[in-house]
Amino acid sequence: MIFPPRPRRLTGMTAQIRPILIHPDRRLRAECEPVAEVDDSIRALIEDMLATMYDAPGVGLAAPQVGVLKRVIVMDCVDKDALPAPVAMVNPEILRVSEELNVHEEGCLSVPEEYVEVTRPARVRVRWLDAAGAPQEADFEGLWATCVQHEIDHLDGRLFIDYVGPLKRKLITERMKKLKRARAREQEEREAGVA
């Protein structure tokens, strides 16, 4: 496996943990816009997304999951015990996929506590801009390959539950609606308690 190049040091700005949208939400179904220029606002978004991903915790996060409809993703798929290897991609594009497939049990921070087996190409070649705006290209396999395809799907409004049958997808969606209602209730109760 060719390990993806590490991003250069980012802005050093204080990162903020942003709320993660839960499915169903129309922003999770939007086609995201390409980034015209990798400027400080994009670098700040990347910092926030990495902080949000590590806090969750997750191995990948796409900008639409924090309500920003731009083509930006972050990932870190190394073992929990290994040193962090954050990767940020702006305008990522899949150039090539292997014929060989891989089945992986996927989850998503926008569809909490649901895991389904998804079949995808085992290896992919991806081109993107890093946080400095420089073009990068690398091959991914294993969890990295699954993750990068899952995150790029988000940029096209696609979720991992789109790979399961309609019945199962409906069941999961109903559970998510319930979860959102419960969380909204908790929030109301908290606010009422504070008042």
Ligand SMILES: [Zn+2]
């Ligand atoms: Zn996801």
